[in-house]
Amino acid sequence: MSDQFAERLLRWFDRHGRRDLPWQQPTPDGGRDAYRVWLSEVMLQQTQVATVIPYFNRFVETLPTLRDLAEADEDTVLALWSGLGYYRRARFLHAAAQRCVAEHGSTLPRAIDALLALPGIGRSTAGAILAQSHGLRFPILDGNVKRVLARYHGVHGDPGKSTVEKLLWEHAERHTPAQRTADYTQAIMDLGATVCTRSQPRCDDCPVREDCVARRDGLTTELPTPKPGKRTPTRQTVMLVLRDTEGRILLERRGPQGVWAGLWSLPEAASPEEAWRVAGQRARLGDACALPSFIHVFSHYKLAAEPWLFDCVAPLAGVADQAEARWIAPSPGMQLGLPAPIRTLLDSLSESYPKDSP
Template structure:
């Protein structure tokens, strides 16, 4: 039988069961639910991409305390936005959030648009995020398909294939549209996300607690974890870089990365070619090297590659006139914790602080 040709009565019963489960077991006290404004829903949805709720909550509270509305976010310098995002990773999310806030300020009167297409046109807002804003924040019917919902639907209907493939994604979207109700749409969408997060988990799903257990094809197979199909494995290339911890007295040299690309817009440590000695790099920018210490290698995983960082701590002296450009600065070692830096750089700076009186 066509998986989309589900009888209307079965669709209605599934919705009823899901909503009844949500009323008793769903999450009702998440900070972005009180109040569930379009802005608060938007920020939470962006933060929750690739990130667990427990990690997001403190970031969300700090972010909203500083940027309570789109205009406050739009008016802030990007560096301050990135500083409050530091540690969440996937920094393109923060840059897009900031750019979208500026478009909302300049083109939409400071309010998120109520039109789905207009929402999707904003930087960093895809179809599912737009649907979440539209339903959870604006009280209108819209389907969603985040990672949790994909997993629930893929198991419920035993949808074959990796959801990242366009044909599989289209199938899951069609299912999501089929089941999303006109009434209580926000509760239904939250219920589906909660089911995926707390019951239909990636590993060891708690099928006996699921309101869909009697109709779930994956459970009937006896191997619910077989759905959805995993992403095809690809070897991630390994790259190398040398980071220089240039210390002069109680200051360390920081360098701002380009606005786009890996760690775009964040402060970092200067990098040197692996085939060039650290001392030569320091001397090239007008610094005299007094001592050199090679710290243990640090490996950092990105989505598409892994990076081996080879930190070198150099105590230097001299004016270093050539480094005083707009994208570099000497920062007090004990104040580097306030800068927007990537996680591995933060670890190196923390190590430096611990060893600097």
């Protein structure tokens, strides 16, 4: 191994790296299970390790193999994913597993082109799967690695731009060693997650600090170059909590497009006035009261939600006969694909607003 960056990083990893993560459990041949590596890589997109671990453990306990995932129904997959956000990742994961069963003998392919052809698997995820599960020499370039390499090499410019990303891929390719590729891949991710952090990086603890351009030139706060700021719009909505005399809530499956696509959620209206009309199309109404409003932040906008509780309603005939509508008695941990704020709202509803209150 001639690359000093990789040598220093691996020495650091041997002392400080994370080697007890649940997706690192070795297989009988000493490698790592490709399914578990793939699942972890998808979960870790936009999400920190500490948050992912309990979701990962619950997911593999329910769906321990790729075939189990492929044969599961979408509600089961989305319920296990509920709270992680970016639900398109879960749907891609499900679709890719089904493709693997149909086309690759119920395993993830080892060929890079075949991996890249699967839904939701890009170049960095494919590289991580092949490097960590099979020890093959493929680089990765997730957000943590982009930050490490941009600072180490003094790369200016938005890492999301093609020219900048191309340069970072060249650096990633050059540093990735032919030996201990799995350890190196975990090491550079660990370095970005625990030392070369977005704010207040711990440069004195960094194993490659001696040659880091950002540290030398005082640019750790400027690199990587942040995206130009833009105003985040806010969308208003009224969420309708229709609860019947048995304590059941009306849930409706959202369409295939937009945020929370395919998840079960509450009916919505554009205003409190329209809320009565929308609710009246689904049940005979009595009194209603406003519940505490909340704001949920997505990557590209904020959702300002004003929930209204319509209590002790009488469901209209035929509403629950639709495949995309159900009257359900909420319970903690119910196995249904619900957006995190909707699950939180339903969990708190019985405590704060008992069924016999207006």
